[in-house]
Amino acid sequence: MTFVAASADVSSAAGQFESDSPASSAPGVAVRARVERGTDFALDVDVTLAGRGITAIFGASGCGKTTLLRAVAGLVRPQPGRVVVNGDVWQDDAQRVWRPTHRRPLGVVFQEASLFEHLSVQRNLDFGRRRVPPAERRVSLEQAIDLLGIAALLGRSPAGLSGGERQRVAIARALATSPRLLLMDEPLAALDAPRKAELLPYFERLQRELDIPVCYVTHSLDEVARLADDVLLVDAGRAVSHGPTAELMTRMDLSLTQGDAASALIDGRLEAFDATYRLMHVHFAGGVLQCLQAPGTPERALGQRVRLRVQARDVSLTLAAAHDTSILNVLPATVRSIGDDGPAQTLVALDVGGSTLLARVTRKSADALQLKPGQSLFAQLKGVAVLD
């Protein structure tokens, strides 16, 4: 659900008290919020998210992700509630502080880009920016236009833009207000796969070049893997777990390992490039992985950080390392734990030099190999995807 048209929610609360916000020195996005929705649902969280980078807010439909964003934005009023963004207090009942949405320096991007249809792209950008006093402008209009690659669209009317272009304009408009926090509610959900792929690099660039924390609601594990530094898992209105993406994605007790897309993330550095076979040699704590350099992607500098994703279904296990195999990546590993994965399969968590990999193997194979925690074996990686 997107969170447009929220004014009715806050009207009952607005005006009770509004105060200038005191500062608090703690970094991070601290949210303590209880919000009741009808008779059946209550959001009840108390978390401090990272004050930088992208935090994915992930959970099943109806678990309260959008309600959480709305609470942070002040579009609903948590009672009790406390929202502090990198030291800036937006709500604190204990101190009688409540800043209405229009006084919170935040940018919001919805699933459907809600642009002003009667204004050109340029005027859409100007509109948001005018609200920000010059002294508080930290992102220039030129920077926002350049980051989202929309210079050629400025004279156009939103009605003539593609879905991906509209979303880029919406993000640039949000950035042009120099937000201290960006809230994104499934910003790619309305786009088809090629358009999603087109937009992802813009999110990455935005993260690299601007230091604005992002709360990013998504259902997509692919987006979590690709974009998120941290994940907040929400279930039935509660924060179930919160931490670095690579860690949570391999936790067998959490929902991120369920389903076909279960995978592990590995952070490494480009150690060498084999131009003959177009293979990157990526060094990480567990050894060196050889990964194909995708056609059309720019060459990377040696030493550059590379994030890799290895799907559990692409990892097989063997007790002895085979050398006469077409599989390039065979790594020594230790079984950490073995979990159920439906009636016929198991999910095996492996320690590879301190990094965790997941392998999905049939129960029959697990029995044949007599898999057990602590066992040494070899992981064969059939596919390794380079994420950034």
Ligand SMILES: Nc1ncnc2c1ncn2[C@@H]1O[C@H](COP(=O)(O)OP(=O)(O)OP(=O)(O)O)[C@@H](O)[C@H]1O
């Ligand atoms: N205005 C409202 N009045 C009553 N109930 C609401 C209202 N808005 C949301 N809810 C309920 O609150 C719960 C949480 O909704 P929310 O939109 O936050 O979930 P979500 O995790 O974002 O879901 P989705 O992934 O489907 O968008 C749901 O059960 C929803 O039906």
